[in-house]
Every structure is written in C-alpha cells, then in structure tokens.
Amino acid sequence: MKPLRSLHFKTILASCSLGVSISGCGSHNTVLNTLQSQTVLTPASGDSITHKYPVLTSDELKKIRPNEDGEVPILEYHNVFLKSNSPYSRTVAGLKNDLNFLYKLNYRPISMRSYLDNRINIPAGKSPVILSFDDADASQFQYLPNGEISPNCAVGVLIAFHKLHPDWRLRGIFFVLPDNAFGRLDERSKKLNALLKMGFEIGNHTITHPQLSKLSSVRVQWELAQNVARIKVLAPKADDDVLALPYGVAPRNRKLALSGSWNGLKYHNRAVMLAGAQPAPAVIDKKFRAIAVPRVQPVPGKYGMVFWLKYMQEHPGMKYISDGNPKLTTIPKSCLHNINRKRLNGAKLRVY
Numbered sequence: 508m509k510p511l512r513s514l515h516f517k518t519i520l521a522s523c524s525l526g527v528s529i530s531g532c533g534s535h536n537t538v539l540n541t542l543q544s545q546t547v548l549t550p551a552s553g554d555s556i557t558h559k560y561p562v563l564t565s566d567e568l569k570k571i572r573p574n575e576d577g578e579v580p581i582l583e584y585h586n587v588f589l590k591s592n593s594p595y596s597r598t599v600a601g602l603k604n605d606l607n608f609l610y611k612l613n614y615r616p617i618s619m620r621s622y623l624d625n626r627i628n629i630p631a632g633k634s635p636v637i638l639s640f641d642d643a644d645a646s647q648f649q650y651l652p653n654g655e656i657s658p659n660c661a662v663g664v665l666i667a668f669h670k671l672h673p674d675w676r677l678r679g680i681f682f683v684l685p686d687n688a689f690g691r692l693d694e695r696s697k698k699l700n701a702l703l704k705m706g707f708e709i710g711n712h713t714i715t716h717p718q719l720s721k722l723s724s725v726r727v728q729w730e731l732a733q734n735v736a737r738i739k740v741l742a743p744k745a746d747d748d749v750l751a752l753p754y755g756v757a758p759r760n761r762k763l764a765l766s767g768s769w770n771g772l773k774y775h776n777r778a779v780m781l782a783g784a785q786p787a788p789a790v791i792d793k794k795f796r797a798i799a800v801p802r803v804q805p806v807p808g809k810y811g812m813v814f815w816l817k818y819m820q821e822h823p824g825m826k827y828i829s830d831g832n833p834k835l836t837t838i839p840k841s842c843l844h845n846i847n848r849k850r851l852n853g854a855k856l857r858v859y
C-alpha cells in the first residue's frame with residue numbers, strides 16, 4: 508500500500524502547489540501570553556461545556572487578537588515506530604518532538620467533534636490542533652505484558668506528554684480499519700473502548716482500505732456502512748461519523764463519502780478528511796466543505812507539518828486564535844464577509 512500512498516501524496520502536493528489557498532483576514536501580532544484567569548479545562552472524558560466562561564475585555568481583545576475564523580491544522584499520522592526510514596511513518600522521538608513543537612507554539616489539541624460543532628474549548632490566546640491517526644496500525648496502541656500501555660506506541664507517547672503538560676489534553680481521532688485494529692484481534696474492543704474513555708474519538712477508514720474511486724457505488728457503501736456496523740459492535744459509544752478517505756481518494760460519486768446505505772445499514776459522515784496538504788478552514792468559514800477537509804502530514808519539506816506551522820507563525824492572520832469561550836465566536840471585523848452564520852451552531856458572534 509505504501510507506494511500507492513506515496514504516489515498519491517505526491518499528486519496531492521503537486522495539485523496543492525498550484526492552488527493553495529492562503530487565507531487570513533486579519534493582520535495580527537504574534538500571540539501574546541494567555542491570561543491565567545481565562546484558563547478553563549473541561550473534564551478529560553469529554554468536551555461538555557459546563558463552566559461559565561469569561562468574556563474578553565476590549566483591552567484583552569487588543570492583546571490576544573482572537574480569530575475564530577482562522578485555520579486549524581489537522582495532523583495525519585500513520586505508523587509510529589522506534590526506528591523508521593519512511594517519510595510516511597513517524598518515530599517515537601519524532602512524535603515527541605512534534606508535540607513539544609506544537610506546545611511551544613501555543614497549540615492545544617481539540618476533538619474533531621468540537622471543531623465540527625464550532626465549540627472549540629481551549630484557553631484564550633491558544634490555537635487548536637487536531638491529531639489524527641490513520642489505519643489503526645499496531646504501533647499506535649500496544650499493551651505491555653503487564654497490562655500497561657506501552658510508552659513506545661502513539662497512545663503511550665500522548666499519555667506521557669499529558670502527564671508532563673496537563674493542559675495538553677488527551678484528544679485525537681483514530682481512523683480505524685476494524686478488522687485489524689491495532690494488531691491483535693482479541694484486544695480490538697478493549698483498545699477502542701479504552702481510547703473513548705481517555706477522551707479520544709474513533710472515525711471511519713473503511714474495511715479493506717481500497718481506492719474508493721475504483722469501486723462500484725454498492726461496494727463503496729458496503730465499505731463505509733460495514734465500518735460503522737463493526738465499530739458499533741466493538742465500541743458502541745463511538746460516534747464513527749467522520750471519514751478519512753484511504754489514500755485521500757474519493758469515490759466517483761463523491762456524495763457517497765458523506766452518506767449512503769448498504770443492505771439497510773445507513774451511514775452519515777459529518778466530514779470527509781483528505782490526505783493532504785494544508786490546514787483546514789474554520790467550520791464557520793465559507794471555504795469549509797464537509798466533503799473535502801484537508802489535513803497536514805508530519806512529513807519533511809514543502810506542505811509538511813513544519814512548513815505549515817512556520818508559515819502560520821509568519822502569517823498570524825491565518826491562524827485560529829481562541830477567545831477562551833466556546834459559546835462565543837470572536838472574529839476581527841476583516842473576517843466578517845467570510846462567515847457562514849449557519850455554522851455558528853448557536854454560538855454568539857462577536858466582531859471587533
């Protein structure tokens with residue numbers, strides 16, 4: 508599968524280089540220090556909004572310059588090995604470096620659900636990042652013989668980082684192939700349910716990891732509906748309503764990526780993730796298209812993770828910066844024409 512992915516990724520990069528949409532509707536200063544009084548953490552088990560959130564004063568607005576119409580990097584990981592010479596895998600040390608880099612740049616992880624709901628819940632001045640893991644590779648989640656989670660799998664790395672930095676919550680989405688999830692068949696259900704309990708989410712990545720463009724409509728719907736049916740058995744509480752396209756390749760009838768049915772089994776995906784190669788628009792931005800949400804791969808070079816994180820530092824108007832209040836959507840006046848108000852989803856719009 509690797510050569511195909513590599514080839515396709517090159518295609519994505521090539522097409523991206525022709526048409527990268529560099530947005531940014533405000534001219535912002537570098538993110539300033541977060542006000543300690545704004546720091547609000549939700550319970551690790553979910554993103555339920557139970558706190559009273561402060562509203563920034565006009566002085567705080569000038570300092571923090573929130574932009575909740577800014578873009579959000581959705582990182583796309585695959586394998587996480589101790590050693591690797593493939594650019595499409597990450598080493599354990601590489602993943603740790605990524606987390607440190609993101610943390611220092613004031614990113615904090617959020618759930619896919621809170622992004623799609625327009626309910627991003629991080630302190631004022633911080634920027635959201637979504638970690639996604641495709642393929643349910645064994646290297647993403649392993650138990651040691653003593654029953655503890657291995658510190659050298661992706662989940663173990665995230666747990667260790669959370670212990671060091673409690674304001675880096677356990678958030679991320681695993682796009683799972685249910686028939687070989689994380690290597691051991693007998694541990695699939697235990698691992699999927701453990702992920703949900705920790706605060707992670709589970710998404711659809713089909714059953715057999717095909718190029719959906721090569722399949723009949725019936726077969727496409729079988730792949731997506733069967734994923735939902737099998738995850739339902741293994742982890743009944745999983746939403747499993749976001750799809751990551753294998754190789755980033757859409758079915759010929761693109762709408763089938765969003766919804767369909769097979770033999771009475773229905774599925775509906777709130778969003779469809781691509782394989783590359785740029786940060787995603789805010790859900791309230793008119794550019795947001797649920798059928799094609801871009802992601803960023805932690806690969807070296809142009810349009811990889813470091814490229815984009817540096818680019819967003821140099822173009823801060825492009826970056827999503829939180830106002831610390833998930834019930835309020837705060838944007839600079841220059842972004843107002845970009846807003847799709849239907850997607851505010853009940854949040855109040857504050858323009859400054």
Ligand SMILES: [Zn+2]
Nearest residue numbers: 641642753754
């Ligand atoms: Zn995949």
